[in-house]
Amino acid sequence: MPSPAPTGAAPVPDDRKPPRKPPGKPPHARGANGRIGPGARARSRGPRARAPRPDLDDAVVLYGWHPVAEALRNGKRTIHRLLATENAARRLAEELPGIAASPQIVRPGEIDALLAPDAVHQGLYAEAEPLEGYDLDTLPDDALVLALDQITDPHNVGAIVRTAAAFGVTAILTTARHSPAATGVLAKSASGGLEHVPFVVVKNLGDALDRLGERGFLRVGLDSEGEETFESLAARRPALLVLGAEGKGLRARTRSLCDAVARLDMAGAIKSLNVSNAAAIALYALTRRL
Structure with a gap:
């Protein structure tokens, strides 16, 4: 039989009982910096509106x-x-x-x-409701179309839509994958442009460019190393301006399906622009030629 602990000694802890955790702060408690936690912040907005209809x-x-x-x-x-x-x-x-x-x-x-x-x-x-637009076969014979080659940032695409509305673009051609939906952030960045420039959504951009070429569309790719300038371009309608993603630019097949690849000559040290800014300048240059 083990001998009892000496008088005045601390009791031996019972390892079978887990140590008690100190009570945590409620979600609305203020931290050391005096800021209100996320629980209170959500409640301070008042009753939450119901979610979008299923x-x-x-x-x-x-x-x-x-x-x-x-x-x-x-x-x-x-x-x-x-x-x-x-x-x-x-x-x-x-x-x-x-x-x-x-x-x-x-x-x-x-x-x-x-x-x-x-x-x-x-x-x-x-x-x-989404707006009804064109498909490849119903685009008018004098159309001016923008094609987006895997541009995924909704802010950039929204800014492009706004620019397209300003320059009278007929439609924007994009793919079902590798592109943002025409809603939310994109719509906000477009600042009302979605109401004036419909989207034509296709499965494969290369196949769509091929079909539009058969219809007589002039397909112009935008690239900082393009062989032509917009000033030398023999532009005509129907026309299609193809924009590549920032960094990657036009993909190989997309570029090969363009009738011309044009550049924007710039005198400064930086020779490339944000894609939405480049779209605005290219549309200005192209529409002057048209």
Whole structure:
């Protein structure tokens, strides 16, 4: 039999019992820096709005003044749901009297809950049907088309859409894969341009360029090392301007299917531009030749 512990000695700990963990901070507690934790931040926005309707899986999400206002002006766009803060609804009534859709008045936090944390919605949110556009066979004979070769950044594509609307582009050709959907961030960056320039979505870009070439489209690739300049280009309609992704540029097959590969001559030390900026300059140069 083991001898008892000496008088005054600390009791031997019982290894069968796990040590108690100190109670953690509740999600709303303030840390040492005085900031409120994520739980309180979410609750401070008020009641969360319900999620997008499950029967509208293909719905286009639009937010911000210009994307939503242009959609409301577009008689071909079907709006299923329109949320607006009191201030945004007042502005809609002043600037777009007689619109068909009636907004549901909500607090800003209810729109925040439906979007990414950094989304700037300006008090407007809409869910709408995608617009019907062209396919390869229905593009008009005098069309000016932009083709995007695996440009995946929605901010860049949105800026390109906005530029395309400014230059009267007929449609934007893109692929089902390796391209962002025409919704959300892209729509916000397009600033209403989606209402004026439809997308033609194809499975294979090379095959689409081949078919458009058979239809008589002049296919012009944009590349910093192109053999021609836009000033020397014998431009005509229908025309197709092909843009490659930043870094990779035009893929080999895409480049081989272009009738001409043109460059933008620049006098500065840097010879390349962000793809959305390059698209704007190239469209300006091409439309002057057309």
